Amino acid sequence: MSAGKSLDALRREIDRIDDAIHDLIQRRTRVVERVRDLKANDRIKIRPSREDEIIYRLMAAHRGNFPKRELARIWRELIVATLSFEGPFTAAVYAPDRARSCWDLARDQYGTFTPMTTHPSARRVIQKVREGGATVGILPLPRQDDPDPWWPHLVGNEPEGPRIIARLPFAGPGNTRFPDAQALVISPVDREPTVRERSLIAVEMAEDVGQAKIAAALREAGLSLLQIIAWRESHGLGMCLYLAELDGFVTLEDRSLARFNAALGERVIRIARLGGYGTPLTPEDMAVVPEEPAATPFQSTPPKPRKRRT
Numbered sequence: 001m002s003a004g005k006s007l008d009a010l011r012r013e014i015d016r017i018d019d020a021i022h023d024l025i026q027r028r029t030r031v032v033e034r035v036r037d038l039k040a041n042d043r044i045k046i047r048p049s050r051e052d053e054i055i056y057r058l059m060a061a062h063r064g065n066f067p068k069r070e071l072a073r074i075w076r077e078l079i080v081a082t083l084s085f086e087g088p089f090t091a092a093v094y095a096p097d098r099a100r101s102c103w104d105l106a107r108d109q110y111g112t113f114t115p116m117t118t119h120p121s122a123r124r125v126i127q128k129v130r131e132g133g134a135t136v137g138i139l140p141l142p143r144q145d146d147p148d149p150w151w152p153h154l155v156g157n158e159p160e161g162p163r164i165i166a167r168l169p170f171a172g173p174g175n176t177r178f179p180d181a182q183a184l185v186i187s188p189v190d191r192e193p194t195v196r197e198r199s200l201i202a203v204e205m206a207e208d209v210g211q212a213k214i215a216a217a218l219r220e221a222g223l224s225l226l227q228i229i230a231w232r233e234s235h236g237l238g239m240c241l242y243l244a245e246l247d248g249f250v251t252l253e254d255r256s257l258a259r260f261n262a263a264l265g266e267r268v269i270r271i272a273r274l275g276g277y278g279t280p281l282t283p284e285d286m287a288v289v290p291e292e293p294a295a296t297p298f299q300s301t302p303p304k305p306r307k308r309r310t
Helices: 003-038 048-061 068-086 101-110 122-130 211-220 255-267
Strands: 091-094 116-119 136-140 163-168 183-187 197-205 225-231 240-247 268-278
Touching: 003 068, 048 068, 048 163, 048 268, 068 101, 091 101, 091 122, 101 116, 101 136, 101 163, 101 183, 116 122, 122 136, 122 183, 183 268, 197 255, 211 225, 211 240, 211 255, 255 268
Parallel strands: 091 116, 091 136, 163 268
Antiparallel strands: 136 183, 163 183, 197 240, 197 268, 225 240
């Protein structure tokens, strides 16, 4: 076979594969439409834990030289595209003074064509999500030195209030102008347990007992503390809020939280679950795994016939 004919044959094979992929996308869409019908009464259709599990599973199963970064992007676009016809899906993005780091992260996670609006304050993003004007809100990762942190506005344990559902970037920095940018996503849904879960709780205290004491009480209660942030209003009357990031899926009904509450006594005003997120993909998750060589049929050499004795 000549080189020209060999190339034509390979191109025809690629076309057949492309047709098969397209057929499967259409088949997947029909199944998603059935899921949409079953979720018709749900106000918010997004299921962040389910989305994460899809990506975890496919990244772990992937072999060969096709880059996982692009593969994750393909799947994020597929997931968000189906969300768009399950119901209205929009994003409110924190972007003060034309700073667009959260915008780039939102675009990478929620697709090229999702309607997005920018807002100059974090409170406005939270309000937009709370009022139903946006499905998700993208806000900067909390820091200890924030002069006006946004996370205290989630404290309240509202049954249908915004909660933290994701951390960005999920599949590594994309084509962004701010490679070190990180954000959290809020939405009026809660996560479900996964094998790679982090939880965020707020502890409101009647007095500032110090981060070290809160951290020690959490660990003594059997909780795996990753970090803790403290905040108190400048005109506050001694009350202090602590944001604790914990490993695993932790709910307000957990016995460990009850032990933590008991250890601090009456100084605890309330404990609120602010949500959580699935841990972003690591460099190990994104590493290329060589494709296993195709199995070849076992070929045996027939034994030589023996000479007859005469």
